[in-house]
Amino acid sequence: MAKSKRRKKIVIDFDGTIADDVFPDVGNPQEGVVEALNTLKEAGFEIIIHSCRTGSYFKDALDEDQFERIEDFMNYYNMPFDRIWVPDKPIASAYIDDKAIRYRNNWKDIAGKLVEQL
Numbered sequence: 001m002a003k004s005k006r007r008k009k010i011v012i013d014f015d016g017t018i019a020d021d022v023f024p025d026v027g028n029p030q031e032g033v034v035e036a037l038n039t040l041k042e043a044g045f046e047i048i049i050h051s052c053r054t055g056s057y058f059k060d061a062l063d064e065d066q067f068e069r070i071e072d073f074m075n076y077y078n079m080p081f082d083r084i085w086v087p088d089k090p091i092a093s094a095y096i097d098d099k100a101i102r103y104r105n106n107w108k109d110i111a112g113k114l115v116e117q118l
């Protein structure tokens, strides 16, 4: 099967993945993230940031505009990105998240690990 000619999208979490997780503050960049994002950008990936910060849950709970905080952070550290995703979950080739668990028909393992670890 031929590879899709569509531009591949990578959806990346913010806190704990791009930046150190010191929520509601914004941490420092994670080690290697600037280089990794540049590599992905140069390879032609569309980089989308998806964070709970911009969701409706925190809309009234946090003083500052969280969209702008992420945008300012990314620009300050010269990290390439195409957009900060605010609406529903975007379709992507991959999602990168510090809290992700890969699902492969393994609900029993996932539930067991979560109960054990959290």
Ligand SMILES: [Mg+2]
Pocket (backbone or CB within 6 Å): 013, 014, 015, 016, 017, 021, 097, 098, 099
């Ligand atoms: Mg996170």
